[in-house]
Amino acid sequence: MVKVEIVEDKDQRTAGSSPYSSPSSSRTSSSTSLSSVSSELNDEETLFERIGALIDIIPPTTRHSISTKVSKAASFMMRGGKLAGNIVWVVTTSALLVGLPLAMTLEDEAKIVAEEKAMLAQQQGAQGMIAGYPGSSPDGSQPKPLVPPGF
Template sequence: MVKVEIVEERDQDATNSPYLSPSSSRTSSSVSLSSVGSEPDGEETFYDRLRALVDIVPPTTRHKISSRVANAAGFFKSGGKLVGNLVWIVTTSALLVGLPLALSLEDEAKIVAQEKEMLAQQQGAQQMMAPSMYPAPPGSQPSQNQQKGIVPPGF
């Protein structure tokens, strides 16, 4: 059987040693274990941790991953360029062809509306000049000096 005995050093030279702590030697081992924590360093970033993983991944796997990422980035870049060109073609075509066409259709609609209005005004003037199609109501005596259809100027 083994007997464990705690020995305290009382030598003066040992107290000047940089490896001794002010606490007793019995608690120094537990203090040193508790001081070693698993918490990450406050200054270490996520990017630093990823960079440290480079040594874990074999070079062939790293090459495969980087080539696949580069291929995917190239695919998205060329696809985005193609979509951008198509959008440019559609918008310039709409501006060069569609806008003048829409403006001319709007002008033609205005002209048609003006023609209808003028036709309605002409028909209204003809109805005012023509004798009334309806007979005079019974009991009323039409007077000859009563004027019909006088429109003040400016109307």
């Protein structure tokens, strides 16, 4: 348990160096108003120093509770960011290792199919040209008419 004791310094009391004391003031009188006390601001004091001075207003238990909650939130965010980064890494690497060769294979197969279609069209064109001349067919028979009979 803490015991509080008031110690008065007679030299300081008579000199009036305290802004809250006046020559006629005593411990029991409260007639001195705060408006009579000069409140000069220190121009060299920074905003950080002012905010730092506000720490004393918050009780230590509350400060500890706030500090704990902030550190837990920061830790949670760090773990979440690391997990998200790992997931993105796995997805990207898998897409490159599986998807890129698959895409290249599909592209090659599409080229082969296009070449086969072009060759087939070329063969049909050549057969059409040969069949277009009367009396000329590879087996010596008559060419088939393009229009079905009965028209």
